[in-house]
Amino acid sequence: MNATDMGGDLQQVLITQEQIERRLDEMAAQIDADYEGRDLLLVGVLKGAVYVMADLSRRLRRSVPMDWMAVSSYGSGTKSSGVVRILKDLDADITGRDVLIVEDIIDSGLTLSWLMGNLGSRGANSVETATLLRKPEAVRVEVDVKYVGFDIPTEFVVGYGLDYAENYRNLPFIGTLSPSVYES
Numbered sequence: 001m002n003a004t005d006m007g008g009d010l011q012q013v014l015i016t017q018e019q020i021e022r023r024l025d026e027m028a029a030q031i032d033a034d035y036e037g038r039d040l041l042l043v044g045v046l047k048g049a050v051y052v053m054a055d056l057s058r059r060l061r062r063s064v065p066m067d068w069m070a071v072s073s074y075g076s077g078t079k080s081s082g083v084v085r086i087l088k089d090l091d092a093d094i095t096g097r098d099v100l101i102v103e104d105i106i107d108s109g110l111t112l113s114w115l116m117g118n119l120g121s122r123g124a125n126s127v128e129t130a131t132l133l134r135k136p137e138a139v140r141v142e143v144d145v146k147y148v149g150f151d152i153p154t155e156f157v158v159g160y161g162l163d164y165a166e167n168y169r170n171l172p173f174i175g176t177l178s179p180s181v182y183e184s
């Protein structure tokens, strides 16, 4: 799908597919170097991180197990409720393992700070995070993000896993929506 197929829904393409792919190459190379010889487990946060997980993990030069959690704080709106609910927990025991949380976006930082606390309390050897996107608001919450693809402005974005009311996840780029989409 491209921007033209979106009719009037899309306001602007912020990050192109090519830019995303180049950045994921760099992030994967860094992760390969940092986790060499370690018991790495990738933990994807459903549903938004599906595309980042697929494209980042395939760039790693090692076989790596992955597990998934589903948490939700946004529902169908554009603001975090601040209340994080576990919808699906991990299958794996993470005791003693080096966990890398894979996220699509750190926005208010509330989801990630809750997740890092939750996974940290389960006896992992380390818990770090790789995210494709981060907004400036995230720095307000005390949370350390090791791998960041792009810092973006404070605007609601969609695509590459990110949704508005469950739509637009399958756009291969990151974009903003026309105000008319929110108003309708």
Ligand SMILES: O=P(O)(O)OC[C@H]1O[C@H](OP(=O)(O)OP(=O)(O)O)[C@H](O)[C@@H]1O
Binding pocket: 045, 046, 047, 048, 049, 071, 072, 073, 074, 075, 080, 103, 104, 105, 106, 107, 108, 109, 110, 111, 112, 162, 163
């Ligand atoms: O930093 P925060 O303000 O907490 O926002 C970031 C979180 O919000 C989104 O998930 P959402 O709850 O929308 O679930 P989804 O991935 O299923 O869309 C996103 O995928 C992150 O997990």
Ligand code: HPA
Binding pocket: 074, 105, 107, 155, 156, 157, 158, 162, 163, 164
């Ligand atoms: O900007 C965003 N877009 C879509 N989902 C989100 N979840 C947190 N921030 C966002």
Ligand SMILES: [Mg+2]
Binding pocket: 048, 074, 075, 162, 163
């Ligand atoms: Mg969402």
